[in-house]
Amino acid sequence: METTAKTSITVDATVNAPVEKVWAYWNEPAHITKWCAASDDWHAPYADNDVRVGGTFKTTMAAKDGSFSFDFGGEYTNVEDKKLIAYKMSDGRGVTIKFEANGNQTKVTETFDAENTHSIEQQRAGWQAILDNFRKYTESN
Template identity: 65%
Template sequence: METAKTISITVSATVNAAVSKVWEFWSEPEHITQWTNASDDWHAPYGDNDLRKDGKFKTTMAAKDGSMSFDFEGIYSNVVVNELIEYGMADGRKVSVQFKGNGDTTEIIETFDAENTNPVEMQKEGWQAILNNFKKYVEGF
């Protein structure tokens, strides 16, 4: 019997802001709803976040034209303030987000298990686009 091998995908960005600001903007719902989209024709009309071990999160991502939406949700398994967030998504995939502060910059390294529906490259591009949107949002604030 063969078992499917989990493919991990990593995206990263360096944000021109201190890690404390990056952490706040990553974790507070009023900020999450402002940057969680991969393209300008999508938005995040709802966000809820209980950032602690065993805490739950949910962000609704939706096409602005109303044609499609989905909830991105999961449960945190590990939270180290200003350093690390690990969680399991509702579909069982795992995600790790590292925050490496260096004065006025913070490197974010996000690694996630690929899903089996969309091509790996498409998933990587989508998650990178959201991370780039986060960078743009934080730096413009």
């Protein structure tokens, strides 16, 4: 039997907005399509989200020039309103997102199981870029 140790990667950002707004912008498809991209040449033309244990989500991430797209999705395994979301991606890797309210600021911390295709640094940079886009979008809208 083969066992492989999983590597977890954590990214975080403090959003200058109350947790109610952060939670809504994180979870509502109309908002997800506005912020879920790692760079300006990508976008999320479609999002569907059922935030409850056993619920599923799917976000289509696509190059703006139409050259490539993929669906990012999974199933929720734990949801604590305005505090925590955990899910399994369609490839079986786990993700946990914590929302820590502090008045008009909310710290968002994502921890995810690394995949084996890209380097740890590339994965961290990509997820951090998406989280930074979320922070910028939420603070400016």
